[in-house]
Amino acid sequence: MDTQAIVEECLELWRDPYTHLADLPDQGERPMAYFCTYVPEEILHAAGFTPVRLMGAERTITHADAHLQAYCCSLARTDLDMALAGDLDFLEGAVFVQTCDTMQRLSDIWRRNTSFSFHGDLVLPIRMGEETSLPFLVEEVRRFRKAVEDFTGEQIWDDALAESIHVYNRNRKLLERLYELRAEKPGLIDGLAATACVVAGFWMKKNKHNEMLHSLLEGLEEAGPGGDGRTPLLVSGSVCTTPDLMELLLELDADAVDDDLCCGHRYIQGLVDEGASPEEAIARRLWERVNCPAKHQCREDHADFLMHRVEESGAKGVVFFLQSFCEPHLFDIPYLRGLLQDKEVPSLVLETELQSFSRGQLRTRLQAFVETIRGI
Amino acid sequence: MSDNDKAQADKERRKIKSAAAMRDLMLKYYTEAKQAEDTDQLVAWITSGGPVEPLILFDIIPVYPENHGAMCGASKMNVELCEVAEERGFSRDLCSYARGDIGSAITKGGPIGGLPKPDFLVCCNNICNTVFKWYEELARYFDVPLFIYDTPFVRGELPEHIADYSLRQMEEYFAFLEEVSGKEFDEERFLDVAVKSLQAIGLWSEILACNENHPAPMTCFDEFILMAPIVTLRGTQEVVDFYQVVLEEMRTRIEEGIGILPSEKYRLLWDNIPIWYEMRNLGRIFMDLETCLVADTYTSAWTFEGVNADRPVASLADAYAEVYLNINLERMADKMVSLAERFDVNGMILHSNRSCKPYSLGQYDLAREFTERTDLPTLILEADHTDSRWFNRGEAENRIRNFVETLLD
Numbered sequence: 049m050d051t052q053a054i055v056e057e058c059l060e061l062w063r064d065p066y067t068h069l070a071d072l073p074d075q076g077e078r079p080m081a082y083f084c085t086y087v088p089e090e091i092l093h094a095a096g097f098t099p100v101r102l103m104g105a106e107r108t109i110t111h112a113d114a115h116l117q118a119y120c121c122s123l124a125r126t127d128l129d130m131a132l133a134g135d136l137d138f139l140e141g142a143v144f145v146q147t148c149d150t151m152q153r154l155s156d157i158w159r160r161n162t163s164f165s166f167h168g169d170l171v172l173p174i175r176m177g178e179e180t181s182l183p184f185l186v187e188e189v190r191r192f193r194k195a196v197e198d199f200t201g202e203q204i205w206d207d208a209l210a211e212s213i214h215v216y217n218r219n220r221k222l223l224e225r226l227y228e229l230r231a232e233k234p235g236l237i238d239g240l241a242a243t244a245c246v247v248a249g250f251w252m253k254k255n256k257h258n259e260m261l262h263s264l265l266e267g268l269e270e271a272g273p274g275g276d277g278r279t280p281l282l283v284s285g286s287v288c289t290t291p292d293l294m295e296l297l298l299e300l301d302a303d304a305v306d307d308d309l310c311c312g313h314r315y316i317q318g319l320v321d322e323g324a325s326p327e328e329a330i331a332r333r334l335w336e337r338v339n340c341p342a343k344h345q346c347r348e349d350h351a352d353f354l355m356h357r358v359e360e361s362g363a364k365g366v367v368f369f370l371q372s373f374c375e376p377h378l379f380d381i382p383y384l385r386g387l388l389q390d391k392e393v394p395s396l397v398l399e400t401e402l403q404s405f406s407r408g409q410l411r412t413r414l415q416a417f418v419e420t421i422r423g424i
Numbered sequence: 425m426s427d428n429d430k431a432q433a434d435k436e437r438r439k440i441k442s443a444a445a446m447r448d449l450m451l452k453y454y455t456e457a458k459q460a461e462d463t464d465q466l467v468a469w470i471t472s473g474g475p476v477e478p479l480i481l482f483d484i485i486p487v488y489p490e491n492h493g494a495m496c497g498a499s500k501m502n503v504e505l506c507e508v509a510e511e512r513g514f515s516r517d518l519c520s521y522a523r524g525d526i527g528s529a530i531t532k533g534g535p536i537g538g539l540p541k542p543d544f545l546v547c548c549n550n551i552c553n554t555v556f557k558w559y560e561e562l563a564r565y566f567d568v569p570l571f572i573y574d575t576p577f578v579r580g581e582l583p584e585h586i587a588d589y590s591l592r593q594m595e596e597y598f599a600f601l602e603e604v605s606g607k608e609f610d611e612e613r614f615l616d617v618a619v620k621s622l623q624a625i626g627l628w629s630e631i632l633a634c635n636e637n638h639p640a641p642m643t644c645f646d647e648f649i650l651m652a653p654i655v656t657l658r659g660t661q662e663v664v665d666f667y668q669v670v671l672e673e674m675r676t677r678i679e680e681g682i683g684i685l686p687s688e689k690y691r692l693l694w695d696n697i698p699i700w701y702e703m704r705n706l707g708r709i710f711m712d713l714e715t716c717l718v719a720d721t722y723t724s725a726w727t728f729e730g731v732n733a734d735r736p737v738a739s740l741a742d743a744y745a746e747v748y749l750n751i752n753l754e755r756m757a758d759k760m761v762s763l764a765e766r767f768d769v770n771g772m773i774l775h776s777n778r779s780c781k782p783y784s785l786g787q788y789d790l791a792r793e794f795t796e797r798t799d800l801p802t803l804i805l806e807a808d809h810t811d812s813r814w815f816n817r818g819e820a821e822n823r824i825r826n827f828v829e830t831l832l833d
Binding site for chain 1: 512513514515517518519522549552553554556557558560561564572574576577578579585586588589592593596752753754776778781782784785786787788789806
């Protein structure tokens with residue numbers, strides 16, 4: 049498969065993941081949904097499931113408004129809406145993590161109003177990276193493994209889990225190589241294509257994604273640098289449900305040369321230690337990885353990560369792409385923008401809602417920002 | 425005696441007398457706290473669900489931005505403080521307590537000229553996860569240490585690994601306080617503080633239970649005001665003394681048949697934090713409708729089980745792990761239904777509070793379950809606890825009047 053074909057396939061998935069996901073059971077796969085990347089996907093994978101990530105959808109809300117107020121984020125609202133409308137009936141269940149207050153309550157609402165076979169909850173500490181919380185987190189991972197085993201009625205063997213950990217680590221390494229290559233050969237692959245290749249992995253078995261990435265990287269390693277002269281930017285935030293933002297940047301002759309997204313560079317941070325006991329190693333990776341803003345920033349690591357990425361990537365500006373009502377991210381905005389300002393890096397905050405997504409508005413604001421950076 | 429004089433005398437008779445003692449108590453507390461700024465007396469800012477007993481033990485003055493936020497809201501000063509934070513880039517969709525507090529920290533604005541600067545911060549996320557983001561910002565702004573007391577969400581029974589994690593943090597908290605105060609942990613004194621806290625909590629539960637009586641001797645709006653000491657100063661003798669006086673007053677009112685309203689036709693349950701800037705107006709509407717808000721899920725959040733003398737630190741940790749906002753919807757529904765039965769209500773009003781997601785998300789489901797289990801109606805009011813820009817007074821009043829009319833049927 050050539051590079052272009054792989055990118056096209058990934059983009060197609062990104063534009064419409066749910067039609068593809070609905071076919072998975074016919075292909076003998078058992079899709080299990082998750083929302084947050086703190087879910088130990090390795091455990092689900094080892095139990096024979098295909099972990100698939102729900103990142104909302106652009107849609108009119110028809111069912112969820114009877115359960116969630118309008119002041120909650122559109123990821124929660126549209127995901128719940130799809131479930132209640134029966135659009136996610138192909139799932140075996142869903143796994144929730146205590147990240148923000150919305151997800152915490154969404155778990156209960158989802159459990160009470162849907163009839164999927166499995167409902168998983170992981171209650172994670174907010175004091176990630178501090179010694180006090182590690183034993184609690186390890187136990188939580190252990191309990192999650194047990195809950196999955198109870199559901200399937202079969203034990204998850206340690207060697208199966210070790211194999212899944214290996215698959216996931218390989219995935220992280222391959223994706224990290226993709227980011228490295230982008231830094232080494234600017235313009236080699238644009239932000240739209242590269243991010244598509246990351247997010248496509250949310251909707252297929254990682255084994256298949258690894259094969260895909262392997263072919264992609266083979267092609268890219270051989271290619272020369274692109275050097276297309278687009279204005280380099282960095283996108284920071286949670287998720288890009290659709291490719292619109294990345295497409296708009298290209299239309300405006302700009303490009304996301306790197307990102308600080310939970311559906312991008314943050315997702316692949318850290319490896320699971322393959323020499324340690326699996327549950328402890330999985331817990332330790334979650335505990336050590338760059339914190340999501342929904343976790344306590346005991347080491348200021350998210351801010352460090354962002355600043356480091358900006359510096360390394362040579363981005364001339366930062367676009368914060370956020371869900372309206374996303375408290376963890378919104379709280380950090382003045383602080384992060386202040387840090388960027390100190391380094392004379394301009395930034396733009398874009399808030400979106402999937403049920404009333406406006407590409408036109410987004411384009412106007414991005415255009416003004418890009419023009420300011422270019423000094424037009 | 426003229427009719428007017430009679431009405432005045434009746435009003436005087438129904439007035440809650442200990443409210444004045446509470447104002448004195450809180451005034452003294454805030455005066456002392458303000459005077460402590462820039463002295464050797466340590467001041468800590470702490471979240472409303474946080475373990476305050478250890479601060480009392482170490483002679484540290486606890487200050488509650490949420491209580492201050494309620495004051496700013498009630499005095500209609502919070503919007504201008506929120507705007508200060510918004511000008512600095514804080515989204516209008518963030519909690520208005522947090523925005524107002526950040527604004528007040530910057531401008532020293534509000535009814536008491538802002539809070540005294542903290543020497544350190546204590547944040548417990550058993551009430552929401554907004555608080556640690558808010559306190560991270562405060563820690564940056566004041567450049568002071570922040571102790572996070574992490575309380576993972578509890579579904580069903582309190583699991584052992586959460587209890588263990590809580591206990592480890594409680595011990596860590598004591599060590600942190602030893603370090604900042606230069607004092608040593610004194611178990612005997614701790615037990616004394618814990619016992620006083622338990623006494624105050626016990627008294628507070630008894631006071632709230634007085635409203636099981638018909639007519640109710642107070643409304644939950646009075647409770648919202650009277651709760652300030654249990655939130656801020658539990659663990660001190662003053663609070664125990666104060667609540668003893670309140671309890672006596674309520675019992676006397678019951679004996680003498682004095683209700684808070686001239687006429688009590690309907691009794692309702694309230695859910696969520698008060699709409700602080702609307703208390704007076706809502707009070708007037710409910711009085712007019714001969715409707716008493718007799719109980720609520722909010723003030724009873726401070727009636728958790730207290731300390732077991734055989735395992736004082738661990739039992740304190742357990743109590744803080746399972747507060748009302750840190751449990752699943754089923755447990756919340758049980759609590760609502762139990763309050764409805766105990767207080768013999770005719771329905772429930774739920775304040776859908778855009779500043780408080782853990783309290784508000786799930787309310788639609790809770791309201792339906794409440795009606796299924798009790799056959800009682802509910803009304804959901806959209807508002808915000810201290811940002812009046814999100815409140816439509818006319819619409820709310822109409823909806824309340826229509827709701828109470830349906831109770832007639």
